[in-house]
Amino acid sequence: xxxxxxxxxxxxxxxxxxxxxxxxxxxxxxxxxxxxxxxxxxxxxxxxxxxxxxxxxxxxxxxxxxxxxxxxxxxxxxxxxxxxxxxxxxxxxxxxxxxxxxxxxxxxxxxxxxxxxxxxxxxxxxxxxxxxxxxxxxxxxxxxxxxxxxxxxxxxxxxxxxxxxxxxxxxxxxxxxxxxxxxxxxxxxxxxxxxxxxxxxxxxxxxxxxxxxxxxxxxxxxxxxxxxxxxxxxxxxxxxxxxxxxxxxxxxxxxxxxxxxxxxxxxxxxx
Amino acid sequence: xxxxxxxxxxxxxxxxxxxxxxxxxxxxxxxxxxxxxxxxxxxxxxxxxxxxxxxxxxxxxxxxxxxxxxxxxxxxxxxxxxxxxxxxxxxxxxxxxxxxxxxxxxxxxxxxxxxxxxxxxxxxxxxxxxxxxxxxxxxxxxxxxxxxxxxxxxxxxxxxxxxxxxxxxxxxxxxxxxxxxxxxxxxxxxxxxxxxxxxxxxxxxxxxxxxxxxxxxxxxxxxxxxxxxxxxxxxxxxxxxxxxxxxxxxxxxxxxxxxxxxxxxxxxxxxxxxxxxxxxxxxxxxxxxxxxxx
Numbered sequence: 001x002x003x004x005x006x007x008x009x010x011x012x013x014x015x016x017x018x019x020x021x022x023x024x025x026x027x028x029x030x031x032x033x034x035x036x037x038x039x040x041x042x043x044x045x046x047x048x049x050x051x052x053x054x055x056x057x058x059x060x061x062x063x064x065x066x067x068x069x070x071x072x073x074x075x076x077x078x079x080x081x082x083x084x085x086x087x088x089x090x091x092x093x094x095x096x097x098x099x100x101x102x103x104x105x106x107x108x109x110x111x112x113x114x115x116x117x118x119x120x121x122x123x124x125x126x127x128x129x130x131x132x133x134x135x136x137x138x139x140x141x142x143x144x145x146x147x148x149x150x151x152x153x154x155x156x157x158x159x160x161x162x163x164x165x166x167x168x169x170x171x172x173x174x175x176x177x178x179x180x181x182x183x184x185x186x187x188x189x190x191x192x193x194x195x196x197x198x199x200x201x202x203x204x205x206x207x208x209x210x211x212x213x214x215x216x217x218x219x220x221x222x223x224x225x226x227x228x229x230x231x232x233x234x235x236x237x238x239x240x241x242x243x244x245x246x247x248x249x250x251x252x253x254x255x256x257x258x259x260x261x262x263x264x265x266x267x268x269x270x271x
Numbered sequence: 272x273x274x275x276x277x278x279x280x281x282x283x284x285x286x287x288x289x290x291x292x293x294x295x296x297x298x299x300x301x302x303x304x305x306x307x308x309x310x311x312x313x314x315x316x317x318x319x320x321x322x323x324x325x326x327x328x329x330x331x332x333x334x335x336x337x338x339x340x341x342x343x344x345x346x347x348x349x350x351x352x353x354x355x356x357x358x359x360x361x362x363x364x365x366x367x368x369x370x371x372x373x374x375x376x377x378x379x380x381x382x383x384x385x386x387x388x389x390x391x392x393x394x395x396x397x398x399x400x401x402x403x404x405x406x407x408x409x410x411x412x413x414x415x416x417x418x419x420x421x422x423x424x425x426x427x428x429x430x431x432x433x434x435x436x437x438x439x440x441x442x443x444x445x446x447x448x449x450x451x452x453x454x455x456x457x458x459x460x461x462x463x464x465x466x467x468x469x470x471x472x473x474x475x476x477x478x479x480x481x482x483x484x485x486x487x488x489x490x491x492x493x494x495x496x497x498x499x500x501x502x503x504x505x506x507x508x509x510x511x512x513x514x515x516x517x518x519x520x521x522x523x524x525x526x527x528x529x530x531x532x533x534x535x536x537x538x539x540x541x542x543x544x545x546x547x548x549x550x551x552x553x554x555x556x557x558x559x560x561x562x563x564x565x
Contacts, residue, residue: 079473089468093486110477
């Protein structure tokens with residue numbers, strides 16, 4: 001058992017954001033968590049990474065109780081469990097290389113990192129990660145000068161230099177156009193397949209989850225309502241996850257270029 | 272049916288909130304009006320008539336000073352660069368004293384900036400988890416702002432004697448309070464995305480501050496620091512009046528002795544200096560802020 005999540009619950013006041021969520025991973029997988037906004041997808045990832053404290057429940061990674069970690073051990077876990085965000089969360093005014101090297105902060109003291117005493121190996125690893133994602137040419141530019149798709153690849157490169165056991169991606173393509181969304185999802189799939197790392201991605205589109213993930217977890221109002229191989233995800237199940245009625249159309253939640261064209265044509269036909 | 276009820280309920284709630292907001296705004300306006308009227312009346316009572324009777328004499332003193340300056344002819348323009356009244360114990364040129372005044376302001380601003388930067392971080396709610404630390408730090412900055420420089424300077428002059436150290440310490444203390452307040456407001460408006468990105472990869476608190484916050488806020492810090500420097504030049508000139516050295520101290524002496532030409536000369540170089548610093552710092556601030564705003 002790699003990851004074991006049991007009864008994970010998060011309450012904000014009287015509002016329950018995540019309600020008794022349980023799932024387990026036997027081997028490295030690429031998992032897509034789907035559901036509409038506010039379903040609790042982000043909170044699940046943030047609790048696993050320990051950015052948000054859980055109200056209740058257990059998270060075990062390789063038989064270690066993650067939720068009990070404190071101080072340096074907690075930070076070491078965060079480095080092992082890289083996170084990618086919808087808004088990229090880079091340091092806009094610093095250059096791309098420095099941004100990628102931020103993934104190595106855990107190995108450096110406060111003074112060492114302020115003086116940017118990164119080793120030659122770390123710099124090479126950062127460049128290799130950028131090269132793998134096809135953006136090594138931009139290494140010297142300020143992060144804010146890059147396009148959204150490029151910034152998200154910088155964020156993935158930062159995750160890679162952390163040499164993480166797992167990558168959590170919170171809506172990694174929600175701010176990107178279809179072309180860049182495809183590049184980013186393919187990069188994540190590639191990291192899963194070639195490095196054998198577990199990738200858990202929050203997605204709000206069904207077809208992305210179907211295309212790139214081995215397994216899909218559907219969440220609705222904080223609870224897990226579906227957990228299974230992506231092939232088993234029928235339109236009825238999807239309707240239940242999204243709480244939609246008969247008018248539900250899978251293409252409407254799609255980001256792929258074809259699907260958008262289909263929807264547009266339908267809209268034109270209707271109009 | 273239940274949904275329309277819920278909507279109606281929500282609309283009513285919103286209405287209540289909106290009404291409350293309007294009442295608060297109204298109360299605030301009334302309060303401000305009362306304070307304004309009260310302030311004007313108190314000032315009137317304190318002066319009771321002396322303003323009107325004093326009006327005809329208002330130009331006597333300036334014309335006295337200017338006529339004394341006029342009698343010096345072209346030599347007036349050289350006053351700042353030659354030692355005046357050596358027989359009365361004045362050792363340096365006014366230009367030298369001006370540099371001393373600016374120097375006091377520079378040193379005080381640098382110290383105030385450094386302490387203010389550190390304290391502002393501890394006073395920012397978004398950067399410190401323990402809100403007790405934030406509260407205590409904020410109260411400290413409130414206290415350090417509450418004392419005007421001149422009060423602290425008078426107090427320190429009792430301890431250190433009449434020298435620039437007292438003025439520098441007094442200005443630095445007040446500057447720390449003022450800048451930490453402004454800096455912490457900048458910090459609290461910082462975009463926390465970079466911070467979260469760093470946190471999620473295991474960065475320590477100092478690393479999150481240094482890489483996630485400082486790159487965003489420092490142009491604004493510099494801008495406020497320059498503005499404060501401008502204010503501090505004025506403050507260090509004024510503190511000279513209570514004996515803390517620099518041009519202000521000489522000025523006080525000549526006002527007492529009624530040396531009109533020297534008074535006019537010092538006023539002139541103070542004005543020129545402050546205008547110059549104002550122009551320079553405005554230019555510098557634009558450059559720094561411009562970088563942030565693209």
